[in-house]
Amino acid sequence: MESIRYEHLQETLYYEVMANGLHVYVLxxxxxxxxxxxxxxxxxxxDNHFQVEGQAEVKVPDGIAHFLEHKMFEEPTGDIxxxxxxxxxxxxxxxxxxxxxxxxxxxxNMNENIQTLVxxxxxxxxxxxxxxxxxxxxxxxxNMYADNxxxxxxxxxxxxxxQKHPVHIDIAGTVQSINTITKETLxxxxxxxxxxxxxxxxxxGGVDPEQVISMVxxxxxxxxxxxxxxxxxxxxxxxxxxxxxxxxVKLSVSLPKxxxxxxxxxxxxxxxxxxxxxxxxxxxxxxxxxxxxxLFQKLYDEDLISDSFGHDYISSPQYAFSAVGGDTKDxxxxxxxxxxxxxxxxxxxxxxxxxxRARKKKIGGYLRMLNSPxxxxxxxxxxxxxxxxxxxxxxxxxxxxxxxxxxxLKEHIRWDQLAVSLVVSP
Amino acid sequence: MNTVAFxxxxxxxxxxxxxxxxxxxxxxxxxxAGVPLREDTVTPVALTPFVLRRGTESYPETTQFREQLxxxxxxxxxxxxxxxxxxxxxxxxxxxxxxxxxxxxxQQLLDRSFAFLGEVxxxxxxxxxxxxxxxxxxxxxxxxxKLESIVNDKMRYAAERCIEEMCKHEPYRxxxxxxxxxxxAIEPPELTATYENWLKEASMDLYVVGDTTLEEVxxxxxxxxxLERKTSSDYxxxxxxxxxxxxxxxxxxLNIGQGKLNLGLRTSITYADDKYASALMYNGILGGYPHxxxxxxxxxxxxxxxxxxxxxxGHKGIATVQSGIEIPNYEKAVTIIKQQLEEMKLxxxxxxxxxxxxxxxxxxxxxxxxxxxxxxxxxxxxxLSGKERTSEELLAQIEQITKQDVREAAEQFRLDTIxxxxxxxxx
Numbered sequence: 001m002e003s004i005r006y007e008h009l010q011e012t013l014y015y016e017v018m019a020n021g022l023h024v025y026v027l028x029x030x031x032x033x034x035x036x037x038x039x040x041x042x043x044x045x046x047d048n049h050f051q052v053e054g055q056a057e058v059k060v061p062d063g064i065a066h067f068l069e070h071k072m073f074e075e076p077t078g079d080i081x082x083x084x085x086x087x088x089x090x091x092x093x094x095x096x097x098x099x100x101x102x103x104x105x106x107x108x109n110m111n112e113n114i115q116t117l118v119x120x121x122x123x124x125x126x127x128x129x130x131x132x133x134x135x136x137x138x139x140x141x142x143n144m145y146a147d148n149x150x151x152x153x154x155x156x157x158x159x160x161x162x163q164k165h166p167v168h169i170d171i172a173g174t175v176q177s178i179n180t181i182t183k184e185t186l187x188x189x190x191x192x193x194x195x196x197x198x199x200x201x202x203x204x205g206g207v208d209p210e211q212v213i214s215m216v217x218x219x220x221x222x223x224x225x226x227x228x229x230x231x232x233x234x235x236x237x238x239x240x241x242x243x244x245x246x247x248x249v250k251l252s253v254s255l256p257k258x259x260x261x262x263x264x265x266x267x268x269x270x271x272x273x274x275x276x277x278x279x280x281x282x283x284x285x286x287x288x289x290x291x292x293x294x295l296f297q298k299l300y301d302e303d304l305i306s307d308s309f310g311h312d313y314i315s316s317p318q319y320a321f322s323a324v325g326g327d328t329k330d331x332x333x334x335x336x337x338x339x340x341x342x343x344x345x346x347x348x349x350x351x352x353x354x355x356x357r358a359r360k361k362k363i364g365g366y367l368r369m370l371n372s373p374x375x376x377x378x379x380x381x382x383x384x385x386x387x388x389x390x391x392x393x394x395x396x397x398x399x400x401x402x403x404x405x406x407x408x409l410k411e412h413i414r415w416d417q418l419a420v421s422l423v424v425s426p
Numbered sequence: 427m428n429t430v431a432f433x434x435x436x437x438x439x440x441x442x443x444x445x446x447x448x449x450x451x452x453x454x455x456x457x458x459a460g461v462p463l464r465e466d467t468v469t470p471v472a473l474t475p476f477v478l479r480r481g482t483e484s485y486p487e488t489t490q491f492r493e494q495l496x497x498x499x500x501x502x503x504x505x506x507x508x509x510x511x512x513x514x515x516x517x518x519x520x521x522x523x524x525x526x527x528x529x530x531x532x533q534q535l536l537d538r539s540f541a542f543l544g545e546v547x548x549x550x551x552x553x554x555x556x557x558x559x560x561x562x563x564x565x566x567x568x569x570x571x572k573l574e575s576i577v578n579d580k581m582r583y584a585a586e587r588c589i590e591e592m593c594k595h596e597p598y599r600x601x602x603x604x605x606x607x608x609x610x611a612i613e614p615p616e617l618t619a620t621y622e623n624w625l626k627e628a629s630m631d632l633y634v635v636g637d638t639t640l641e642e643v644x645x646x647x648x649x650x651x652x653l654e655r656k657t658s659s660d661y662x663x664x665x666x667x668x669x670x671x672x673x674x675x676x677x678x679x680l681n682i683g684q685g686k687l688n689l690g691l692r693t694s695i696t697y698a699d700d701k702y703a704s705a706l707m708y709n710g711i712l713g714g715y716p717h718x719x720x721x722x723x724x725x726x727x728x729x730x731x732x733x734x735x736x737x738x739x740g741h742k743g744i745a746t747v748q749s750g751i752e753i754p755n756y757e758k759a760v761t762i763i764k765q766q767l768e769e770m771k772l773x774x775x776x777x778x779x780x781x782x783x784x785x786x787x788x789x790x791x792x793x794x795x796x797x798x799x800x801x802x803x804x805x806x807x808x809x810l811s812g813k814e815r816t817s818e819e820l821l822a823q824i825e826q827i828t829k830q831d832v833r834e835a836a837e838q839f840r841l842d843t844i845x846x847x848x849x850x851x852x853x
């Protein structure tokens with residue numbers, strides 16, 4: 001077991017890589033009642049075409065990573081929620097574009113709960129019957145999202161931007177695609193991506209790191225995983241340009257929803273450079289569109305935006321884009337005004353004092369996040385899979401300069417890379 | 427559970443509750459102001475915090491106001507307006523970084539946060555003695571848009587419509603953000619008068635969790651809160667409403683794909699009641715968790731839904747059941763849900779359901795101790811209901827609950843309203 005001390009955060013992180021390749025991290029939080037644990041695989045909705053070195057190339061139906069997540073909760077002995085409940089643990093899971101995360105939080109029976117988490121995820125149980133039964137449940141989940149205008153406008157933006165890359169495919173798939181999923185395809189995906197060498201266990205809370213790590217070590221030593229070669233993921237080349245400049249969905253809403261963003265052309269970054277670009281871009285977006293900016297206040301005063309107006313930057317080594325917007329009575333007027341205002345800012349760049357304030361705000365936001373075991377585990381895992389270090393964020397913020405942010409403004413805001421997604425009433 | 431109790435004091439008829447602890451990297455500050463829900467005041471009271479967050483004496487422009495928060499290392503600042511029982515509660519929250527993580531105590535972030543909150547609450551930006559007209563006009567629009575946007579989120583819309591139908595003869599039917607039709611008539615002079623009156627009469631509680639003391643917080647209130655309150659007003663515990671004998675069915679149509687089925691139940695058991703722990707167990711076994719009857723029977727056995735759960739509101743004495751289903755499955759889903767309610771009344775509860783639900787509630791109560799705002803929210807129940815019940819006491823009561831207790835509690839829950847939101851197509 002190794003450890004890293006982060007003095008400025010008053011935190012110590014303990015870790016060990018198991019013989020089978022599993023990464024285990026423990027962050028003790030003295031005085032905390034709760035322990036939160038995540039068991040994550042670097043496998044999400046975009047991983048639909050892949051090959052394990054030495055094995056055949058495989059293409060799988062849309063929505064299968066999410067389907068697999070649902071099915072993991074079923075064991076020969078019944079539903080795993082019941083086992084967690086018996087030990088007072090609240091369990092859940094989520095699937096994103098590039099990872100699937102299983103988790104629990106609990107205040108007692110820590111050994112039992114950590115073992116349950118590791119054991120159920122390492123014990124797939126798929127039958128024709130239980131796979132078919134799940135289709136009705138996921139169909140209702142898909143229908144629920146189809147009625148949700150916020151989800152539709154967000155996904156509409158990705159669909160407008162991306163033509164080939166599977167990030168444009170809904171994480172849950174479609175009713176048609178999930179109906180083609182069988183227990184055999186589930187096992188193929190499971191065996192590829194749930195190998196310990198592709199997974200990370202993170203435990204944070206009132207625990208003893210030595211004890212947790214030795215327990216996981218002996219748990220893993222009792223299981224037999226054949227060594228697996230590297231996983232190759234295949235993605236069709238994605239054109240630089242957006243697929244559609246504007247995409248519109250009809251759904252009854254009180255006001256049109258308008259989300260726009262810029263598709264990044266320079267992709268392929270990983271690790272520290274990716275994290276640095278993410279952070280710099282987020283600072284830049286905050287300086288442009290944040291609620292304390294003059295731009296925000298002008299558009300609010302003009303009744304073109306509301307409190308719902310927000311911004312985000314979503315990235316991975318293969319795709320990256322911004323998403324900005326909210327409810328508006330007049331999407332065209334809003335877009336025109338944004339363009340005027342942003343172009344004026346691009347002429348002169350940001351003020352040094354605004355930059356310093358925005359940076360302080362980001363550092364504060366990061367420290368606040370460290371109060372939450374959930375945020376720590378989720379963000380650490382996400383960064384780790386991309387080669388970044390979540391606990392080094394403050395020094396990263398401290399080295400970003402005004403010049404970097406102004407540079408990012410010019411690089412990212414390219415009107416030929418703009419896509420707009422709208423949800424309007426029929 | 428090694429909990430540290432809140433230390434209590436008061437200044438200017440404002441109750442102060444402080445939990446000194448070094449466990450967090452921030453100071454969590456929460457201010458609650460509650461008034462009875464009333465048709466004539468609900469809208470102006472709801473509008474008030476929206477106008478207050480536009481500017482203060484020192485930061486009259488909204489951008490200045492927001493920049494100041496960023497100077498405080500992006501202190502979290504927010505407010506919320508909601509109902510608890512028949513009260514309308516306005517809550518302001520701040521979450522400020524403890525100075526020791528950003529280069530030492532000389533920044534006085536707690537003091538500066540109180541200066542800020544004190545201004546927001548007691549020294550708003552004014553012109554001619556009233557709130558600024560452009561702020562009032564803009565925020566009326568903001569509240570109107572918020573009320574109109576509820577329909578966008580069909581889960582939330584169905585939940586609120588179910589309650590509105592169920593409580594149509596009570597103040598509780600009112601939305602905490604008020605009524606759209608009342609907004610246009612609210613002008614700066616009368617809104618300012620409502621605000622000044624609210625500041626004097628609302629029941630107020632201030633909470634701080636973090637590395638501080640009661641004495642320090644009392645001194646900060648003394649210095650930064652420009653309040654003149656003559657009387658301290660307490661919340662009055664409320665009686666639950668009995669409702670109609672026969673359940674009322676409401677079907678509403680909108681342009682949607684998935685049907686939303688919401689059921690409303692009445693109960694005589696409220697927060698202050700000795701049977702409160704039994705009611706929590708009732709809700710937990712019925713639909714609070716993924717091991718509960720609703721999840722297992724509606725979702726896992728019948729594949730009818732993605733979500734199927736229940737919630738219990740002890741302040742109002744109601745429980746709700748919610749699920750999203752295929753529209754033609756309406757009758758089937760209602761039948762299965764009613765069966766679960768009946769099973770509860772018959773006491774068809776397993777030992778495993780009892781022990782799992784106790785373990786889950788125990789976990790919830792213990793986890794609360796790790797989240798400052800959750801500890802605050804739990805303690806505030808005590809102010810609202812007049813019932814002192816620490817989380818340790820509640821936990822001890824939960825452990826004692828028997829199946830017989832849950833069955834008896836089940837008899838106190840009666841189905842009142844079935845609300846179904848469906849598509850516009852003809853059958």
